[in-house]
Amino acid sequence: MKKGNRKVIALTQIPLRLRAPVLLTCDVVCSVVRDAVVDIAADGRIAYAGAERDAPGWNGAVRGLTGILMPGLVNTHAHTPMSLLRGRGGDLPLTDWLRNAMWPAEGMMAAGDTRAGMMLGSIEMLRRGVTTSTEMYVHTDEMIEAVAATGARAVLTEAILAGPAGASWEASVADIGNRIDKLGLVTGPGGRIELGYGPHSAYELPLQALRAIGEEAHRRGALVHIHVAETVGEDRPQRAAFGSVPQLLDHVGLTQGRLLAAHGVHLDPRDIALFAEAGTGVAHCPSSNAKLAAGVAPVVELREAGVRVGLGTDGPASNDRLDLLEEARSAALLARMHGGDPAAMSAVDALMLATRGGAEALGRDDIGTVERGRFADVVHVSVDDPAFATGLDVPDDELIANLVWAAGSRTVTDVWVAGERVVEAGEPARVDREAVGSQVAAAAARLRVPAVAAR
Numbered sequence: 001m002k003k004g005n006r007k008v009i010a011l012t013q014i015p016l017r018l019r020a021p022v023l024l025t026c027d028v029v030c031s032v033v034r035d036a037v038v039d040i041a042a043d044g045r046i047a048y049a050g051a052e053r054d055a056p057g058w059n060g061a062v063r064g065l066t067g068i069l070m071p072g073l074v075n076t077h078a079h080t081p082m083s084l085l086r087g088r089g090g091d092l093p094l095t096d097w098l099r100n101a102m103w104p105a106e107g108m109m110a111a112g113d114t115r116a117g118m119m120l121g122s123i124e125m126l127r128r129g130v131t132t133s134t135e136m137y138v139h140t141d142e143m144i145e146a147v148a149a150t151g152a153r154a155v156l157t158e159a160i161l162a163g164p165a166g167a168s169w170e171a172s173v174a175d176i177g178n179r180i181d182k183l184g185l186v187t188g189p190g191g192r193i194e195l196g197y198g199p200h201s202a203y204e205l206p207l208q209a210l211r212a213i214g215e216e217a218h219r220r221g222a223l224v225h226i227h228v229a230e231t232v233g234e235d236r237p238q239r240a241a242f243g244s245v246p247q248l249l250d251h252v253g254l255t256q257g258r259l260l261a262a263h264g265v266h267l268d269p270r271d272i273a274l275f276a277e278a279g280t281g282v283a284h285c286p287s288s289n290a291k292l293a294a295g296v297a298p299v300v301e302l303r304e305a306g307v308r309v310g311l312g313t314d315g316p317a318s319n320d321r322l323d324l325l326e327e328a329r330s331a332a333l334l335a336r337m338h339g340g341d342p343a344a345m346s347a348v349d350a351l352m353l354a355t356r357g358g359a360e361a362l363g364r365d366d367i368g369t370v371e372r373g374r375f376a377d378v379v380h381v382s383v384d385d386p387a388f389a390t391g392l393d394v395p396d397d398e399l400i401a402n403l404v405w406a407a408g409s410r411t412v413t414d415v416w417v418a419g420e421r422v423v424e425a426g427e428p429a430r431v432d433r434e435a436v437g438s439q440v441a442a443a444a445a446r447l448r449v450p451a452v453a454a455r
């Protein structure tokens with residue numbers, strides 16, 4: 001990401017040292033550090049992460065923990081306010097589900113509903129160790145409010161559609177640009193909010209819209225986040241004209257900037273080579289793809305080609321869980337089934353996709369690992385669980401296997417974002433979970449009432 005255009009509010013907090021028997025750094029070789037400390041500076045960034053015996057002197061506060069420290073998980077594809085619509089149309093094919101189940105209800109959704117739905121999903125993710133989510137939705141001001149309230153980090157790429165119900169794509173593009181120019185590309189305490197562009201898909205928008213979005217985003221160094229090749233039938237006209245949607249995106253110039261392709265299930269070798277060459281990120285959403293019977297993305301081939309791959313939950317009406325460690329497990333299961341190969345994806349590979357891989361797919365070098373200089377987005381996993389009954393003094397790969405295959409997110413107890421504790425003993429530290437749940441229940445009931453005919 002370009003360094004300019006940042007209006008990050010500097011944090012000044014009490015420096016904190018976290019001490020734990022195990023640290024999973026998710027650095028480039030997935031180092032596992034025993035008897036580790038993570039030093040968090042007053043600016044919310046990591047000053048030191050490694051073995052305590054090699055650590056510099058420390059005068060600040062120290063918190064001793066008994067389990068595993070690891071990076072906050074990075075969700076690369078979500079529509080989190082759809083927590084309001086959970087359970088609806090769960091057996092429909094994609095186009096039918098969008099047009100007949102989702103979009104009519106979303107058309108009735110007020111900005112305050114979006115805020116409530118985002119808050120509920122943000123709390124759900126934080127409690128499962130997901131510190132960053134990449135969102136494609138509307139009502140961006142309320143999305144910012146929701147994330148600011150829970151203390152999570154988000155990349156908010158406002159959805160752009162050309163449909164008759166919504167605003168024109170031109171107005172959406174102008175709104176996004178104006179907001180970035182006013183607030184900064186990265187904004188908020190601890191740089192918690194990044195703004196970007198979320199064109200829904202090449203099959204929902206005209207070529208001139210995609211071209212204009214690419215130009216506007218590229219000029220601002222902003223991320224473009226778009227659905228690509230999710231289901232086999234969605235993009236027949238685009239395939240007929242350009243060979244594939246990735247080729248179309250290349251034709252309109254979108255691959256020249258920061259581009260994140262969600263799903264990428266139906267990609268051929270030429271598409272994969274194009275994404276690798278262009279540095280395009282892919283948000284692999286295994287559970288959502290399986291639920292929709294969309295297919296299995298060629299994740300092994302993508303990674304072998306050098307494509308930056310992260311994991312996504314997709315929206316909570318598509319999955320229906322906002323649990324990235326479960327996506328890591330599903331990614332490994334499906335990769336193995338798809339290739340008929342038990343070595344197709346290891347637990348280490350899956351953990352790396354959920355952390356470092358997600359940051360890379362977003363083009364971010366300040367999150368996704370526990371390394372000096374990055375934001376202190378850190379998760380503590382309790383090992384008081386049968387998944388870890390064989391102890392912590394097992395080989396590194398066994399420890400990570402126990403986390404990914406057996407434990408999952410149920411063992412997450414505490415979460416810090418930019419060094420600030422946002423989950424404490426499993427509960428959100430900043431917001432009242434039950435009050436948010438009541439708001440969502442009320443909004444969801446209202447969204448069932450048929451829309452009042454236009455006056």
Ligand SMILES: [Zn+2]
Pocket residue numbers: 077078079227262314315
């Ligand atoms: Zn999606």
